[in-house]
Amino acid sequence: MINFNGTIVSQDANILTQNRAFLYGDGVFETVKIINNKILFLEDHYFRLMSSMRVVRMEIPMNFTMEYLQEQILSLVNKSALADSSRARITIYRNDGGYYLPQSNTVSFLIHAVALENTLYSFEKRAYEVDLYKDFYITKQLLSSIKTTNKIINITGSIFASENGLDNCLLLNDSKNIVEALQGNIFMLLGNKLITPPVSEGCLNGVMRKQILSLAKKIENLEVVEDVISPFDLQKADELFVTNVIKGIQPITQYRKKTFTTNISDQLLDKLNEMIIST
Template sequence: MINFNGAFVSEDANVLVQNRGFLYGDAVFETVKVVNGKILFLEDHYFRLMSSMRVIRMEIPMNFTLEYFEEQILALVKNNNTESSSRARITVYRNDGGYYLPQDNTVSFLIKTTPLESKEYLFNEQEYEVDLYKDFYITKQLLSSIKTTNRLINVTGSIYAHENGLDNCVLLNDSKNVVEALQGNIFMLNGNKLITPPVSEGCLNGVMRKQVLELAKKIESIEVVEEIISPFDLQKANELFVTNVIKGIQPITKYRKKEFSTEISKTLITALNKSLGLV
């Protein structure tokens, strides 16, 4: 079942015939992790969704409060028996009508949940190899920092990674600087400095990115900064990792011929689970 405007309907229900999210990518979304019937980082997800809707000039319904956002997700999670641990995606799209110019700016939403195996964030000790994806570039603009349904760079990049036996790819912007990975923000440890690209470079304003920045600042042995990263910097790094709210922190073990340690990743995953009361 999915939650479609507050009603549970079959996933087979046809909501795509005139759907602007399907036809034009006129939609934004949030993916959240639910543990023990609680949405992790609820306020961060809610306010990012509201901000995204404002950026693309959607009309925010009066009843679409934080409490309503939470209620709608948790009601579906309970209905689908995935309260213990699950991912939930809420997609908000402009209502049918018009071509490029919409007839109005009202919206509808749908929510889908998928069960997850683990409540806590796990440390992945397996080899995880990445390389650059250079077929297309991210533009340095506000739209790049929000989660719209236009993810063609991520889709084609994922196909490239699969065809080349990679676990992920690093995306670049139109200045040829590092922006993020296909499935999350990227962090680089160089000496005692932990660096992630600023949002102004075109990266997603990630919810887990924010959490990791806050947790890392509590580690006295490292300096945490938001700075531009060039592809050449990656090969000089001591450690690289990717962040998102579903996996948490994914260490990168290999980039081209360079192999990396995973000590800070492990430290941050432990701190993250502890801060959420998951250990």
């Protein structure tokens, strides 16, 4: 089932005819995690979605409030028996008509949800290897910081990772600095300093990134900064990990011949789950 413009319909409903998100990548989206009938970090997701729509000049419907978004997502997961633990994606796209120049800036949306195994965040203690993906680069611009339906770099990078037996790849910007991973933001521990690239470098303005920055500042003797990360820094790092809303925290154990610890990842995972339980 999907929620299409507020109506729950069968998944095989034909809604792709002339769909601009399909034809031109003319859409934005958010992926949220639901635990016990509650959308985690709802406010952050909502405001990023509204900001994304404004950036690409979509017309925001008057009824599209945070409460409306919450109602539409939860109505779907409850009817689909997915309210205990699931992920849902809301995709908003400009309505049919026109070619590159749309005939209208009005929008439609659809929501799709699937079950997740675990409620709280966790990660397996296993090897997790990454390398650089250098076929294409992310540009340092505002569009790179939002979630659009054009994710071809992430797609081709994921294929590259699969073909080379990697668990993930790190993406570079046009200055050849580390921006993020294929599925989330990147954090690097160097001594007592935890570093993540600033949004101005072209990384996604991640919802989980925001949570981790806040939680990390509560760890004693840990300096938290937003700064440029070069590929050379990876060889000196003590720890690397990837963050996103669905997975939470994913430690990286190996980059080429360099191996990493998971001490800060463990601490942040505990703090993240404590925060979720208490809210």
